[in-house]
Amino acid sequence: xxxxxIIGLSLTLLVMxxxxxxxxxxxxxxxxLVLVAAIGHRLYFGEASVSNLVLGILVALTLVSLLFDFxxxxxxxxxxxxxxxxxxxxxxxxxxxxxFSLPGIILGPFLGAMLFEMLGDxxxxxxxxxxVGATLGLLLGIVGKFSIGVVMIILFATNVILRS
Numbered sequence: 001x002x003x004x005x006i007i008g009l010s011l012t013l014l015v016m017x018x019x020x021x022x023x024x025x026x027x028x029x030x031x032x033l034v035l036v037a038a039i040g041h042r043l044y045f046g047e048a049s050v051s052n053l054v055l056g057i058l059v060a061l062t063l064v065s066l067l068f069d070f071x072x073x074x075x076x077x078x079x080x081x082x083x084x085x086x087x088x089x090x091x092x093x094x095x096x097x098x099x100f101s102l103p104g105i106i107l108g109p110f111l112g113a114m115l116f117e118m119l120g121d122x123x124x125x126x127x128x129x130x131x132v133g134a135t136l137g138l139l140l141g142i143v144g145k146f147s148i149g150v151v152m153i154i155l156f157a158t159n160v161i162l163r164s
Contacts, residue, residue, distance in 0.1 A: 005045065005048060008044060012040065013153065015036075020146065023148075025102075030149055031061065031062045035152070038058050038156050049163070061151065065149070068141065072137045072140040074137065076135075077109075079137075082117060082133055083130075086114075086122075086131075087134070089113045089117065090110075093112015097111075106135060114130065114131035
């Protein structure tokens with residue numbers, strides 16, 4: 001591996017780690033950022049970079065992580081008795097929660113699902129239950145995105161090192 005390749009790999013991995021942090025904080029585009037870093041590395045280094053097969057796998061893993069994140073929140077809310085109102089409220093609460101740092105990110109979906117369920121004439125206890133489901137779904141989505149991001153980074157780094 002040349003010095004240029006080592007520096008390129010190091011910078012790419014740094015961007016990927018920022019993407020991994022984005023899996024925990026919805027302000028950054030998590031796994032899509034990991035994928036963009038891998039594509040950028042491939043465009044710059046060509047054949048000395050990640051293989052086409054691994055790049056295809058990274059694209060598939062990115063799509064899986066986005067789908068998983070979306071479905072985890074919805075299914076978590078649904079599993080705990082939320083209606084379409086609660087799921088909508090969880091999404092809106094999650095978006096609003098982004099403006100209030102970590103407490104907002106966690107409480108936003110909970111309060112959104114609860115409020116929207118109560119607006120739909122659900123009793124308080126059932127509305128709280130739906131809010132808990134939305135929050136657990138959100139946390140499950142974060143764990144899933146983070147795990148997939150770790151797999152993507154390891155797969156990329158291993159493939160690039162083995163091809164050098």
